Amino acid sequence: MQNRFSGKVVLITGAGSGLGRAAAVEVAAEGARPALVDVSERGLADTAAAVEEAAPGAEALRITADVTDEDAVRRYVDATRQAYGRIDGFFNNAGVEGRQNLTEDYGSEEFDRVVGINLRGVFLGLRYVLAVMREQGSGTVVNTASVGGIRGVGNQSGYAASKHGVVGLTRNSGIEYGPFGISVKAIAPGAIMTPMVEESLKQIDPENWQEAGREFVSANPMRRFGRPEEIGHLVAFLLSDQAGFINATTVPIDGGQSEQY
Structure with missing residues (x-):
């Protein structure tokens, strides 16, 4: 077992299930102190139990927060700093797919909801975490985009728009913050x-x-x-020092789906 995160603090949104849980288990098993954020208290408790099983004795800070609420985002960042003193890695992952429908039938309220979580939530996380990392002079961010952020998927106007936006934010922030010793990248799961x-x-x-x-x-x-643990392995690599020169780009993990004609 590698130990790439010994003593490091990794903040994870959407940590209550799926990709967030898989990443939390992976980095904790390698020595990280994870700060877990989710809207679901039950999900956070289940993830904390999974972390404890993978890394007995690991600290796991649990923070219930809605990533679309700017005050809540500020609070989860402040709580992590208060508990651990710094933020070394940030898996900016919380998201939803939303309903599937033709664009004309998609609904403006559903569009706003999906974009609010998937894009506004990622932006707010970047806004407050990057300020901490710039002050530190170091840090790594991994945003969750999607295959739906690098190609069309159909019947998912809100999801596609939001995930394309995550790719754009990743490129932009990576260029902005590279000079401060911070790398920002994204994954595009299938x-x-x-x-x-x-x-x-x-x-x-x-x-x-x-x-x-x-x-x-x-x-x-x-x-x-794909399996969630496969995403966890990739996220852990991208958050580690081994991937420090990967910046302002999006890495697909989709079995080759996005490369098909």
Whole structure:
């Protein structure tokens, strides 16, 4: 087992399930002190239990917060600094997929909701965490974009717009903050079997969502869904010093889906 995060503080939003939980377990197992942020108290408790199992005795700060609320974002950043004194890594991950529908039927309220969580939430996290990292003179950010942020996916106006925006924020902030010793990058996951993807499949076929899943991944070059722990491995690498020269770019992890004609 590597120990790339010994003594380092890693802040994770959307930590209550899925990709956030997988990343929390991975970095904690390598010595990190994780600060876990989610809107779900139950999700945070379950993630803290998973962290304890992977890294007995690991500190895991739990903070319940809505990432669309600027005061709540300021509070989760302040709480992390108060508890640990610094923020070395930030997995800016909280997000939702939203409903699936044609653009004309998508609905402006749903668009605002999805963009509010996926894009405004990422921006607010960047705003307050990058200020801390600039003061420190070091730090690494990994934003969660999506294959839907680097190509069209259909029936997901809010999701596609928000995730394309995350890619733009990543490029912009990486260029801005590289001179301060800070790298900012993003991941672009494809279909990873998380609760969010399960809910998406249930929108397609509520009665036979597993079969809908098998059909969905049949077009993927790898013919399967990705696993959350595979994302956790990539996030841990990108947050580590080993990836310090990777900046202002987005790394796909999608089985080759985004490269298909």
